[in-house]
Amino acid sequence: xxxxxxxxxxxxxxxxxxxxxxxxxxxxxxxxxxxxxxxxxxxxxxxxxxxxxxxxxxxxxxxxxxxxxxxxxxxxxxxxxxxxxxxxxxxxxxxxxxxxxxxxxxxxxxxxxxxxxxxxxxxxxxxxxxxxxxxxxxxxxxxxxxxxxxxxxxxxxxxxxxxxxxxxxxxxxxxxxxxxxxxxxxxxxxxxxxxxxxxxxxxxxxxxxxxxxxxxxxxxxxxxxxxxxxxxxxxxxxxxxxxxxxxxxxxxxxxxxxxxxxxxxxxxxxxxxxxxxxxxxxxxxxxxxxxxxxxxxxxxxxxxxxxxxxxxxxxxxxxxxxxxxxxxxxxxxxxxxxxxxxxxxxxxxxxxxxxxxxxxxxxxxxxxxxxxxxx
Amino acid sequence: xxxxxxxxxxxxxxxxxxxxxxxxxxxxxxxxxxxxxxxxxxxxxxxxxxxxxxxxxxxxxxxxxxxxxxxxxxxxxxxxxxxxxxxxxxxxxxxxxxxxxxxxxxxxxxxxxxxxxxxxxxxxxxxxxxxxxxxxxxxxxxxxxxxxxxxxxxxxxxxxxxxxxxxxxxxxxxxxxxxxxxxxxxxxxxxxxxxxxxxxxxxxxxxxxxxxxxxxxxxxxxxxxxxxxxxxxxxxxxxxxxxxxxxxxxxxxxxxxxxxxxxxxxxxxxxxxxxxxxxxxxxxxxxxxxxxxxxxxxxxxxxxxxxxxxxxxxxxxxxxxxxxxxxxxxxxxxxxxxxxxxxxxxxxxxxxxxxxxxxxxxxxxxxxxxxxxxx
Numbered sequence: 001x002x003x004x005x006x007x008x009x010x011x012x013x014x015x016x017x018x019x020x021x022x023x024x025x026x027x028x029x030x031x032x033x034x035x036x037x038x039x040x041x042x043x044x045x046x047x048x049x050x051x052x053x054x055x056x057x058x059x060x061x062x063x064x065x066x067x068x069x070x071x072x073x074x075x076x077x078x079x080x081x082x083x084x085x086x087x088x089x090x091x092x093x094x095x096x097x098x099x100x101x102x103x104x105x106x107x108x109x110x111x112x113x114x115x116x117x118x119x120x121x122x123x124x125x126x127x128x129x130x131x132x133x134x135x136x137x138x139x140x141x142x143x144x145x146x147x148x149x150x151x152x153x154x155x156x157x158x159x160x161x162x163x164x165x166x167x168x169x170x171x172x173x174x175x176x177x178x179x180x181x182x183x184x185x186x187x188x189x190x191x192x193x194x195x196x197x198x199x200x201x202x203x204x205x206x207x208x209x210x211x212x213x214x215x216x217x218x219x220x221x222x223x224x225x226x227x228x229x230x231x232x233x234x235x236x237x238x239x240x241x242x243x244x245x246x247x248x249x250x251x252x253x254x255x256x257x258x259x260x261x262x263x264x265x266x267x268x269x270x271x272x273x274x275x276x277x278x279x280x281x282x283x284x285x286x287x288x289x290x291x292x293x294x295x296x297x298x299x300x301x302x303x304x305x306x307x308x309x310x311x312x313x314x315x316x317x318x319x320x321x322x323x324x325x326x327x328x329x330x331x332x333x334x335x336x337x338x339x340x341x342x343x344x345x346x347x348x349x350x351x352x353x354x355x356x357x358x359x360x361x362x363x364x365x366x367x368x369x370x371x372x373x374x375x
Numbered sequence: 376x377x378x379x380x381x382x383x384x385x386x387x388x389x390x391x392x393x394x395x396x397x398x399x400x401x402x403x404x405x406x407x408x409x410x411x412x413x414x415x416x417x418x419x420x421x422x423x424x425x426x427x428x429x430x431x432x433x434x435x436x437x438x439x440x441x442x443x444x445x446x447x448x449x450x451x452x453x454x455x456x457x458x459x460x461x462x463x464x465x466x467x468x469x470x471x472x473x474x475x476x477x478x479x480x481x482x483x484x485x486x487x488x489x490x491x492x493x494x495x496x497x498x499x500x501x502x503x504x505x506x507x508x509x510x511x512x513x514x515x516x517x518x519x520x521x522x523x524x525x526x527x528x529x530x531x532x533x534x535x536x537x538x539x540x541x542x543x544x545x546x547x548x549x550x551x552x553x554x555x556x557x558x559x560x561x562x563x564x565x566x567x568x569x570x571x572x573x574x575x576x577x578x579x580x581x582x583x584x585x586x587x588x589x590x591x592x593x594x595x596x597x598x599x600x601x602x603x604x605x606x607x608x609x610x611x612x613x614x615x616x617x618x619x620x621x622x623x624x625x626x627x628x629x630x631x632x633x634x635x636x637x638x639x640x641x642x643x644x645x646x647x648x649x650x651x652x653x654x655x656x657x658x659x660x661x662x663x664x665x666x667x668x669x670x671x672x673x674x675x676x677x678x679x680x681x682x683x684x685x686x687x688x689x690x691x692x693x694x695x696x697x698x699x700x701x702x703x704x705x706x707x708x709x710x711x712x713x714x715x716x717x718x719x720x721x722x723x724x725x726x727x728x729x730x731x732x733x734x735x736x737x738x739x740x741x742x743x744x745x746x747x748x749x750x
Contacts, residue, residue: 166534180555180558
């Protein structure tokens with residue numbers, strides 16, 4: 001079995017790439033990166049394994065942070081919440097985790113399971129359930145394709161765990177868990193029921209950690225080489241540039257628990273005479289160029305700083321920022337009829353159909369897999 | 376062991392008496408009475424046992440309804456929520472319940488455990504943890520005197536259960552469970568961690584079910600005999616009349632999740648030249664006669680219809696009602712320093728100390744215990 005031992009510089013790349021895959025949401029990956037780095041400096045290991053190396057009857061538990069990204073920045077974890085959530089899932093199911101993973105590679109949750117995995121001595125599977133960030137927990141490929149939604153566990157910084165059992169649907173679980181998260185101070189750890197190795201292989205989005213790493217490596221490599229980081233992303237990825245310009249207007253409001261907004265951009269360079277508008281519901285969902293829809297959820301609409309390609313979250317967006325907007329195609333697992341019913345434009349309340357922006361190219365595992373086999 | 380098999384007419388008495396002990400809150404006992412009656416008509420038994428017959432190592436689980444009383448009237452139970460909550464506590468602790476009981480005799484929760492007990496074939500212990508109703512779950516004698524507050528279980532009408540574990544304090548459990556209840560539609564079933572027979576004997580308020588029965592029997596007996604029901608209550612109880620009169624003003628507002636209000640009464644009869652004011656936070660908490668405090672929480676301030684002695688809940692109160700206000704002394708278990716810190720006037724935000732309205736006389740088990748021994 002080939003595995004990959006994550007280094008501190010890998011964490012830099014994964015956190016940066018996860019920020020881009022967050023499409024404006026998913027929470028801040030920087031704090032998670034620092035906490036994961038502390039695990040490495042304490043002598044613990046973060047080991048990434050290929051989904052193809054899973055046994056069909058393995059038990060893989062997704063663990064991560066849940067709550068408001070703005071709160072997550074200020075309310076620091078006690079440190080072992082993720083471990084407690086995993087252990088409570090194990091106790092509720094009688095199944096021992098053979099590996100951990102994230103159901104959401106975009107944003108903070110790319111790092112969260114690594115922190116628990118380092119503490120528990122478990123590997124991380126190079127896969128996720130979104131290929132990006134989504135605001136609610138029913139919005140992952142496992143639940144979309146029929147995985148049982150409970151037990152789920154919330155864990156807070158005081159040692160409390162809350163075990164949700166026999167909840168009929170993932171959507172109802174989301175409702176109950178969201179209320180619990182708010183009562184815990186709008187930020188907590190959450191673990192999903194164990195998925196089997198067969199489920200991960202069938203419904204997981206493969207090599208998501210590698211994808212985040214590759215995006216981060218493009219940006220960091222370009223910065224070091226004094227090349228254009230945005231150009232380097234476009235060079236390596238199957239996506240395309242949607243816009244370059246300046247933020248000229250930001251409207252924000254809150255509706256049904258979503259941080260919503262409309263952001264307007266005036267074009268620069270090749271887009272000098274154009275205007276872009278992006279609709280936000282926690283993540284960037286819809287991009288309209290001169291009034292025409294050019295990208296929609298579940299495809300990724302990533303706003304990055306024009307110079308540095310630093311990902312810009314929806315909370316940070318403000319007048320005057322110079323940005324590039326990159327569109328990345330979503331996995332086919334997110335583009336099916338079943339998936340679009342949960343995460344397509346209509347599922348978010350828009351009155352038009354999904355319009356794919358291009359073909360998805362499955363990310364390959366990072367090259368290190370070949371060099372750093374440990375078993 | 377002497378036990379008492381509850382009949383339909385007993386249910387009438389218990390529900391009516393529980394309404395009076397609710398001191399305006401605790402939820403509507405009428406619907407619970409109908410549901411308990413259905414259990415009897417289905418051939419199931421509701422059996423009451425004395426707390427003195429418990430073994431010290433028995434496991435007694437409190438189960439009841441939680442949520443907004445106004446919602447509880449409209450959102451009818453599926454029927455087995457209480458059973459599921461009890462079973463989930465048993466699964467989480469590995470302890471089988473030997474009996475059930477209510478931690479809150481006032482209002483709907485006098486009946487709720489009887490419904491689950493009939494279904495599960497378990498007896499009900501003639502004791503509770505409040506001797507009345509209180510709005511929050513940390514406000515019972517077991518938690519006041521240091522019982523472990525978890526695991527607790529919420530169960531909804533769809534079969535879901537939520538298990539709260541390792542929550543440090545009962546107050547924090549209340550916060551988490553309240554949020555879960557709201558997400559379940561403001562009405563759910565809740566079970567507390569098992570208390571031992573020794574705990575019930577030491578910290579339980581003894582013969583609460585009998586107390587409710589006795590109050591209900593006083594009222595129903597007087598009605599049948601064409602005597603004055605209010606007078607009959609005063610004849611049988613250690614309490615005293617606080618006021619007789621007419622509601623002339625009702626102010627309501629909501630603050631920090633409490634249904635709050637101030638009710639003003641103009642006197643009639645012996646109180647003709649006086650005015651009473653009652654402060655409400657879900658329950659009737661403070662009574663002031665002509666500006667002077669005459670009764671405070673935890674003593675019971677019970678508003679009943681002047682003619683029929685039907686208990687009047689805080690939601691029902693309206694201009695023009697003719698009522699009697701009865702004060703009943705609280706158990707010494709509610710009058711200690713530890714208890715007053717949780718349920719005294721200052722704990723509810725009032726700037727004065729508790730002033731006892733008289734001596735508590737422990738209720739005796741209903742006479743039927745002597746006649747209907749079944750084991």
